[in-house]
Amino acid sequence: MEIDATRLREDLETNATFGTVDADVGRGRTVLTGSDADRCAREYLVGRLEDAGLDVRVDAVGNVVGRWTPPDCDPDAPPVAVGSHLDSVPRGGIFDGPLGTYGALEAVRAIQASDASLARPLDVVCFTEEEGARFGVGTLGSSVAAGHRDTEEALALTDDDGVTLRECLERIGFDGDAEVDAREWDAWMELHIEQGMRLTAAEAGVGLVESITGITNCEVTVTGEADHAGSTPMFERTDALAAASEFVLDLERAAEELATRSEAVVGTAGEGRIEPNARNIVPERVRYHLDIRDVDHAAMDRLVERCRTSLARIERTRGVEASLTRYRDTPPNEMSERCLTAADAAATARGVESVRLYSAAMHDTANLAAVTDAGLLFAPSVDGVSHSPREWTDWDDCARASGVLAETVRSLASA
């Protein structure tokens, strides 16, 4: 089975012209859902799917599916679906999403050109609004396809200007009437760039993702007393920032301790605000938003518990009031053994060095893992950079990982 590296590259390079941005280094694009760039990217994809003889349909939230029904298969058998997304963050890279979408199409084209005999149809899928960059909800299209979110609820989401997803999709002509129900799929595979450096470190051409980490978000609030920074002696203060700084270090220490057992555990205070935030006033209140992830849900719970313990200690020792609200808790998702085994064998068959790892970034695959056998492959990312024009995956690596994807899909669909 031959991957046409040139054809794959041409598709990716053409896709990169939609929403392209100026960048001193690298190549970037801004493709927000419902924009002209999104319409161009989708129309080009539909054309390329049709060029390959696929039957294209679009659902209500704009998910695009191209079906190939091999001549010798049962056309009513549950399909193996494969794909990714084409939207981007503002000034994102040209591989995050497109590699998985056009890698999927190239996989189908390679299987078509081979003498493989398949038992079931193949669906090439492009999901809407994976990044959540316009409507604020990531992996939106796949959450609807997996039945986790109501279609009408998704269509009613608004961007910062109050424009609904429904209006956006109507405007670009991608408000379809097909049904796309991932619960009817036999299996799902996605290829994505790693957005990390573990493949490079292992000198591997493909990453076999075992699980996607869960995410917990918490808001931590520490309240002291606003006082004049000049006339309030050191020993008469209840400084919310000093107290919150102890918390940040406690969080880091707890995450590091847990990480000696699993490197996937991370805890971050990345967003924060001081009130009143005036140079000459002792801080009254500090809020931090936490991002806690792991492949082990119990470890995430333990880290949240360590945060609560830290805050209770700081309340006692510093006289502040502290609270923690856990406002999001997405559990980890394990990939199916069936998909992992198929991908492992595929890498071996194609002579591509593989490494097993986890994904700490969220992907559409996390939604699908709950309703069908799901697998996720990673291609190497130069320097681990993504969401930036500096994001890069060598063309050879694109082709190599797409070859493993093709072999995996062929294997999954052959029975």
Next chain:
Amino acid sequence: MEIDATRLREDLETNATFGTVDADVGRGRTVLTGSDADRCAREYLVGRLEDAGLDVRVDAVGNVVGRWTPPDCDPDAPPVAVGSHLDSVPRGGIFDGPLGTYGALEAVRAIQASDASLARPLDVVCFTEEEGARFGVGTLGSSVAAGHRDTEEALALTDDDGVTLRECLERIGFDGDAEVDAREWDAWMELHIEQGMRLTAAEAGVGLVESITGITNCEVTVTGEADHAGSTPMFERTDALAAASEFVLDLERAAEELATRSEAVVGTAGEGRIEPNARNIVPERVRYHLDIRDVDHAAMDRLVERCRTSLARIERTRGVEASLTRYRDTPPNEMSERCLTAADAAATARGVESVRLYSAAMHDTANLAAVTDAGLLFAPSVDGVSHSPREWTDWDDCARASGVLAETVRSLASA
């Protein structure tokens, strides 16, 4: 010498009607330089100065001076000046500034009504833009009067809307052409509310300020690396917020250690910013603005040095880059022994319990201390609150402290 407590209260209550704001608790006002409220407050003051027989003049930056030349004095002798300011912060209190301005006028009226024999004239002074709430530069009028700042430079300052001080003063008719040069004064006295609780703790009716703390402001920048909060393992991070949190605690510890020797030493990180400040990105950069004060300039230097040592340590242990820029350094100002001695004797003569203390808040007096004999008296502040409608000084305390002010001024001007 009799203070007319009712007359003083009526002046303060009338002044409180200019720029008055709604407040659930207390009485507040917003009197920004050049506003209609400021014009009303100034016009009422001018009228009250003239009612008392004072010759009023206004200088280019709007400083108002009312001179009383006692019949038996040398009219050309350097005057004793006494006063404060009438502008306020947004939603400030009704005593911060006005007590010192109308307390000065009441002192002169009391001296006029007494049989005191003075050797020199008395100037009642109201300085422009003490709070810096509109033009961003505190103690502005007194800095010009003391020759620390050029008149034209002050007049060219702009507010947030680009309006100059010159335009503001022209609009309200307080762009005068008189000369007000504090270097020609024999002495200066100011009465102000304490904005602290040491008078209450000492059950004293008046505070004799020995020195006004210096202020150093620094910008501290800690730069790490922005990384994906999910996919960057704990041990591969250079987290600017964790590093900056260590610094905040080092600053606190160093200030507390120095404060065991002098309670005036304070160090505060009150204003800060995280970049990029996104929940799912490890912080790349944190900036804090520091406020460091003491009555001992060398101790301020030591605290800045401790900050530099902390940052150097954190650079070594955490691999961040850190910098500290000391962008403001106002040295402490000692009040003159002559004024302190006169005030001490005045409190004793009037049977008012006094306590010696320092001022950690900045006052116009700090500018004048460099060019003439200067003294500063404090009246008690209920609960130490200021810059708020809850700011309060009991009317009896206003009168009592004004009596000490009158006796001090009489004593200073008698020779």
